[in-house]
Amino acid sequence: MARKIRISFPGDGASATADLLEDDAPNTCDALWGLLPLRLKAIHDIWSGHQVLAHLDNKVVLEPENVLTYLPIPGDIFYYYRPPNYFRGEPYGRSESAEIGIVYERDTRPQGPRGPEAVNLFASISSGREQFAKACEDMIYRGQKDLLIERVE
């Protein structure tokens, strides 16, 4: 049985449960499971559509795995890493970036500064997506939110 994680916005009371895709991305699942719980700052994406992301410490550099998904579906959760010098970053963005992305609605296509990107899909929301999606979209209007990712045991 797949391990599960809970993603939540403590300030909103919105939460969802996701199954880790351990067959597709076993190393990524293990690595991220080992980091939990994570308290991150989530921000709405500005390149990709209906997606929020949370930056990890840039030291969380995982080996590429399951980097296949160009067209995620709602509820998909992925890991993405952009190395230094891939994009100049300044004056706004980060040059190097390790992040977790959460897709909350259709018509989303992960993109970086250079265009469409394949991402490492490692989890999929199995319950609570609708409520969580509303809290994600709300970030367009209200800005960043605290995001908590923890183990469900």
Next chain:
Amino acid sequence: MRKMLFELNGAKAVAEMHDDVVPKTCDAVWKILPVEGMSIHANWASREIMLHLQGEKILRLPPEGPVRRTTAPGDIVYFWRSPQMSRGKQLAYSSQFQRELSEFAVFYGDPAAGGLAADDPAREGRTANLQVSTLFATFIDLPREFLQRCEEIRHKGLQRLVVSRLEG
């Protein structure tokens, strides 16, 4: 060339209209100034904020000038999208501008993929006359403070933007 003043949460920037390239669009925009509202950050086009035109300020203009497939930092684009291009389901579409979209698009930084991402063929309506995108002005005085205010919309949420004529 006529000039416009953009005021975003205390920061100001000045843009010059492209009267010589798209005179009809500039005339139409000039006529509705000043306009103000809560500016919203783009979710697909990267470093872009939008001011949706509403009520009597809505513009429904035909295409004018050269077809541009990319944008550059400082570009200001009049954008219109037909109601049938959006299903109007998302909160962003339903509460702010329903299914029809008429807006000023302000590109404040490097666009994704050199601007091509903002012109996603999958969402392209130009060939079917369902979408109009006209570059009608460019910033000539764009202080860093204004750029920061644009970026802050991502972090803090919607911010009030006022666009007015700059005369004299």
